Amino acid sequence: MALASVLQSESVDFSNYGRQRHGFASGLYEAELGLESVGGDRLSFALSTSCSNEDGPDRKIEFLHGTTTLAFKFQHGVIVAVDSRATAGSYIASQTVKKVIEINPYLLGTMAGGAADCSFWERLLARQCRVYELRNKERISVAAASKLLANMVYQYKGMGLSMGTMVCGWDKTGPGLYYVDSEGNRVCGDLFAVGSGSMYAYGIVDSGLKQKDLTVEEACDLGRRAIYQATYRDAYSGGQVNLYHVHSEGWTRVSQSDVLMLHQQYQAEKA
Amino acid sequence: MVEYAQEAVKKGSTAVGIRGKDIVVLGVEKKSVAKLQEERTVRKICTLDDHVCMAFAGLTADARIVINRARVECQSHRLTVEDPVTVEYITRHIATLKQRYTQSNGRRPFGISALIVGFDCDGTPRLYQTDPSGTYHAWKANAIGRSAKTVREFLEKNYTDEAIATDNESIKLAIKALLEVVQSGGKNIELAVIRRNQPLKLLESKEIETLVTEIEKEKEDEAEKKKQKKST
Numbered sequence: 001m002a003l004a005s006v007l008q009s010e011s012v013d014f015s016n017y018g019r020q021r022h023g024f025a026s027g028l029y030e031a032e033l034g035l036e037s038v039g040g041d042r043l044s045f046a047l048s049t050s051c052s053n054e055d056g057p058d059r060k061i062e063f064l065h066g067t068t069t070l071a072f073k074f075q076h077g078v079i080v081a082v083d084s085r086a087t088a089g090s091y092i093a094s095q096t097v098k099k100v101i102e103i104n105p106y107l108l109g110t111m112a113g114g115a116a117d118c119s120f121w122e123r124l125l126a127r128q129c130r131v132y133e134l135r136n137k138e139r140i141s142v143a144a145a146s147k148l149l150a151n152m153v154y155q156y157k158g159m160g161l162s163m164g165t166m167v168c169g170w171d172k173t174g175p176g177l178y179y180v181d182s183e184g185n186r187v188c189g190d191l192f193a194v195g196s197g198s199m200y201a202y203g204i205v206d207s208g209l210k211q212k213d214l215t216v217e218e219a220c221d222l223g224r225r226a227i228y229q230a231t232y233r234d235a236y237s238g239g240q241v242n243l244y245h246v247h248s249e250g251w252t253r254v255s256q257s258d259v260l261m262l263h264q265q266y267q268a269e270k271a
Numbered sequence: 272m273v274e275y276a277q278e279a280v281k282k283g284s285t286a287v288g289i290r291g292k293d294i295v296v297l298g299v300e301k302k303s304v305a306k307l308q309e310e311r312t313v314r315k316i317c318t319l320d321d322h323v324c325m326a327f328a329g330l331t332a333d334a335r336i337v338i339n340r341a342r343v344e345c346q347s348h349r350l351t352v353e354d355p356v357t358v359e360y361i362t363r364h365i366a367t368l369k370q371r372y373t374q375s376n377g378r379r380p381f382g383i384s385a386l387i388v389g390f391d392c393d394g395t396p397r398l399y400q401t402d403p404s405g406t407y408h409a410w411k412a413n414a415i416g417r418s419a420k421t422v423r424e425f426l427e428k429n430y431t432d433e434a435i436a437t438d439n440e441s442i443k444l445a446i447k448a449l450l451e452v453v454q455s456g457g458k459n460i461e462l463a464v465i466r467r468n469q470p471l472k473l474l475e476s477k478e479i480e481t482l483v484t485e486i487e488k489e490k491e492d493e494a495e496k497k498k499q500k501k502s503t
Contacts, residue, residue, distance in 0.1 A: 136360065144352040151351065 066236025068197030068227055069099055069110040071166045071177055072205055073190045074219045077247040078168045078175045080108055081223035083197070083231055083259070084239035086115070095239035104129055106250040107145055107169040112194045113162035113182065121163060125149045142169040142176025143188070150186040157184050164194045170248050197230030197237040204229050216245060220254050228262045272380055273373050276329075276403035279382035283328035285416040286315065287426070287448045288386035290398040291441030295388040297326045298445040298462045300416070300453045316463045316473070320345040323358055323389030324463065324471045328416030329403075330382035337381055341365050358389040358397035362407045370405025380404070384415040390467050412444075418452040425451050438466065442474075446482055457483035 066087040071080045082099040085092060099111040101122040107129065111118035128148050132140045140148075146167040153161055161182040168177050179185065179192045191209070193201040204226035208214075214222065220243055227241040241262065243254040284300040299315040315331075318324045319341045327334040344364050348356045365385060373380045380403045387399045400415065401407040412430045414422035425448050435441045442464060446457075453459045460483075462474040 135363075136357075141352070141354065144354065147351055147353060 065113055065162075065164075065195060066234075067099065067112050067195035068193065068201050068230040068234060068237040069112050069166065069195055070193040070198070070201045070205065070223065070226055071110065071168050071191070072209065072219075072223070073175045073177050074209075074214045076214075076216050076219070077170055077245060078177055079219045079223040080110060080166070080168050080244040080246065080251075081227045082110055082242050083195075083227050083237040084242060085231070085237055087236045090235075092238075097239070098242070100242055100244055101165075102251070103145070103167075103169075106139065106171075106246070107142065107167065108244055108246060108251050109149075109168075110166045110194065112164040117161050117163040117182065118165055121149060121153060121161075122165065124152065128152075139171060141171040141173065142167060142178060143171075143173075145169065146176075146178035146180050146186055150180045150184065153180070153182050154184045157182070166192050166194065168246050168251075170246050170250070175246065193226075193230075195230075195237065197227075197234035200230040200233050201226040220245065224255070224257060224262065225266075228259055228266070231259045232263070273404045276380040276382040280329040280384045280403060280415065281417065281419075283330075283383075283416040284315070285414060285418050285422060285449065285452055286326040286328050286386055287412070287414040287422055287445055288326065288388055288398045288400070288410070289412045289426075289430075289435070289441050289445045289448075290388070290396050290410070291435040291438060293396070293467050294438040294441050295390070295396045295398060295465050296441050296445040296462065297324065297386060297388055297464075298449045298460060299326050300449060301459045301461045303459065316461065316471075318471050319361060319387070320355060320389075321470050322355060322391075322465070322468075323361055323387065324465060325385050325387040326463075327383045327385045328419075329384060333381040334383045334385075337365060337368065337383060337385070340368060355392060357391045358387060358399060359391075359409075362387045362399040362401060366401045366405045366407040368405075369401060369403060373403070373405060386413060386415060389465060394467055396467070412448075414448065421452055422448050438464070443482055443486055446479070447486055450483070450486070 067083060067085070069082040071078055080100060084095060084097045084099060086094040086097045097115070101109040101111060101119060103109050103122055103126045109122040109125070125145060125148060129140045129145055132144070149167060153163060163182040165181070166177060166179050170176065177189060177192065179187045179189060179194070191205060193205070205222060208222040208225070223243055224241050231238040238259055241257045241259060245252050245254050284302050286297065286299040289296040297316050304310055316324060316326045317338050319338065323345065325338070341361055341364065345356050345361060348360065365387070369381050372378045382403060384400065384402045387401065388397065390396055398410050398413065399407050400410055400413050412426045414426065429444060429447070434444050442462065445462065446460060449460050457480045458476070460479055462479055463471055464474065465471050
């Protein structure tokens, strides 16, 4: 990715971002900026902060890169699991944020980065998908939907959009999972985790996915567990675990579990 | 203005399209070439993508533009949707393009009718016809251009499930249809076929000649049988 080396000079500016936010405890900057350098300087799935907001000390817009969202494909579809905490510095702004956007009955999008950006563009995507369906008399494929989203935000590249989303669905080629972000990345894959807690989540899912054929129950448990573990260690993730399952008939909201309840449940299991 | 365009189409050389079960056939009347003119620089059957092709009747220059736009659209579709076009989609695109030119300032309609054939991803064969006004319809078999009416009547009588039972039969039906209106037989017929999951194939004149002789023989046999029936 030769482009990354050109962009490197731009991302260096993100260190200035810390200076603007001097309204919050300065000790946290290192911890926050630590989010960026996941996976080297190439495709960073932890959403890099955007320095668009020159609002000064009182940053009112909440960015959700303090988050954990994950999605993985398995035999019976796609599992999408997210936390529900929104933070502004060390202040927990909300414990009940909906980070899964229901684009249409068979497509889901996750939210990481700017909440407004994610929900706006995904609603726009929903509109495009519906028009496609009407014109072509068949559902849009996950590849096409994610391509539409990627192309839409690419036009605003460099203008300060902050969005890292996973487009998940089921189309005639089976389960589909794409990671799309405001940098212009669009990647197809079997497993993605986005946010400050993504590393912890990856650990759980990677070990849990060793056995190839998971049942729906097992896969849901795995997703739930992964988000729980991430909230356990990551200060910026928490609240509830919202779990969705995408299958051939569309998506189903499987569960919403409070993290503290899960903690007690897992502790009891250990004993 | 559209009427003039439709007149131009009626003066163009005949083209016929047949939708078989596993094959789609396009046949056009080849105009006789002048002595000094190189053969094969005028092609009336063109590919739009690996799995779609079209033949037209009317103004060749207009057709070139439409074909070009359609080819670009086929690739754009592959880029944005990561899937090849369906025959219906590209027909709709061409038809919308044509309609736009019937309703804008300072432009005249395209003087062509097109027969668009191909296979969709799921393997269904399709045949669509568009006309200068921008309407399009799906057909089992159709003809455009000069003497389109005669050919269509022939097809209405002879397009049966038996007639398209095999690939060869479908090809022969197309040739038979064209022979109704074309003067000197096989030499003036250009034929192309698409089989499922295969690219367009233009039949060589030798193959066409063979098929024409087969057809003529069949005709003679038919005539013989009829005579015998009458005499008994």
